[in-house]
Amino acid sequence: MTAKRKKPAKSLGKAPTGVLGFDTITGGGVPAGRATLLVGGPGSGKTIFALQFLVQGARGKEPGIFVAFEEAPSRLVANFDRSGWGLADLIPKKLCFMDAQPAPDLMRSGDFDLSGMLAALEAQASQMGARRIVFDALDMVLSMLPDPATQRREVYRLHEWLLKRELTALITSKAGHDETGSPGPRPIGFMEFMVDCAVVLNHRVSQGVSQRNLRVQKYRGSSFDESEAPFVIGSAGFDVAITRSISRSDLKISHERVTTGVKRLDTMLGGGYYRAASVLITGFPGTAKTTLSGAFAEGACRRGERTMFVSFDSDGSELMRNLTSVGIHLARYVQSGVLQMISARTITGSAETLLVRIKSLAKAHSARCVVIDPVSTLSSVGNEMTAHAVAERLIDWCKADGITLVCTSLLDETGSQQASGTPLQVSTLADTWIHLNYLVQAGERNRGLSIIKSRGTPHSNQVRELILSDSGVTLADTYTAGGEVLMGTLRWEKESAIRAASEVAEVETRLKRLVLDAEEAELRVRLKSLQTELVAKQVEKALLARTRASDKGESSKVRLRLRELRGADAIVSSRRK
């Protein structure tokens, strides 16, 4: 019972292959103690993959045997002693090559089997305690067997032996011309059903550009990424491209802002780009995309951050000379080693190759800021299919490594007049998208800058005019008049007109004030005189009243006197009473 329960747990073990990306796709490597089939056409990288798998094991605690059916071990070692692999140090204790090439003058007569080889391997394996084994080009020896039934018998024999020894095996075999990778009428066909894991390597040439990819066909008892994953064979061996979409959450996000190199653009973005953001600058040729990215590079260098400027358009020194004309001086940073200028004009190859080259260069320079000018080169002829995925991974990689990426993208002037997308569709992935365009007006071409999007930062929605002068890059407000944006001379004219108008208005105001002052003064004077007049009137009135009263009193006295004199009755009678 316990033995039964233990078995499945054991089967989950995985042996890391050391192939960058492959271990991620398969969640740890090839099945440990089982056989894995590696199928591919000529030059698809089977042997490198297999050897890397052995080197990885040998560096750890798993010595390995390489059974070479096709190439002499001495030649293999010479071919694959890549920098950093250190094959010479591993041979023969940790890594051993067994020459299993059939001798050219070997004669066959009747049936034979591989017991001899297995016996020899048994001896070798127990001698060095091997845990890993590679059968390189097993199809070579199988094709010597007379019929499919015998071939099958020998493969079973081999498989049985592997399982018994619990060796982690990698069997490589040539693939036919069957692009789908389905088992065809080739000696190895049925092996794909037998082994626990099968990997197909493809090497295609599309429009003259080499494209390699790898696909895990099956993996018993494990989940895996089923799609074709592009890979590159670099100086350090295999590099399988993977998107880390699942483990995205472990990204360290930053609230730190880095300057764009243009003060007003920083203001427009509410402080600058975010650290580790990916910035896309789009525009037609000559809209100062390179200048803007140069300003960013200078800003980064001024902070002392290691920066890498990859230019697909022009030579490094040429670019620096050109940027000097707009007040961006990069030469001193190149001398101090902070800035690395890479002219990638001469690098040809697939988008995948470019990405790997850029990645390794950036790693070597330990760059914190990377400028790629223009990133649209990735989608050049022959790369249309993969370019988008490459751009995606470029952004993903930068984010993971905390690198602030600024890339420019050329818009095809005839193709996409609308600023709705870029050929690479980076625009949807980029965090900040700045669009530069021309405004032809009144016989002038002026550069306009607008921020189409900027995730997580408040940003101005105004179009600004980008002005390049020998003192640097500046942004200026634009004027909107009658529904039209004014730039260049028109803006200048408008500005001076407004200035003149305001002067006139000022003078007018002053004049008006004077007039009003005068009027006020006049009114005050009038008020004073009126008040005085009022007082005079009041006095006059009072005088009048007094005169009236005395007049009245006088007249009644006079009347009384008159009555008395006349001897009026009324007065007499009233006196009597």
Added chain:
Amino acid sequence: MSRANVFRFKLYTAAGTDNSAVAFANLLAICKTHLQNRHSIEVIDVMRHPQRALADGIRMTPTLIKLSPMPARTIVGTLTQTDRVLLALGIEAVPV
């Protein structure tokens, strides 16, 4: 009968496989018919002596190596096609 005419063989076999048994039987038959007492055969079982298989570079069983007379010759398989085997080993067929 000169000394040079003695055929020295090494036959690498894997015990328990049909191929090896057939090859041994075929070799014995060939020697008996065409090389009466002009031969010596060393049989090495790779299952019991894997180190020898490793050292001698034996990859397939059965493997027959003719050590003398020169040139040395290696034949892999059950040795069923007698005419071809004789030709390869440089043995003059004795008419039956």
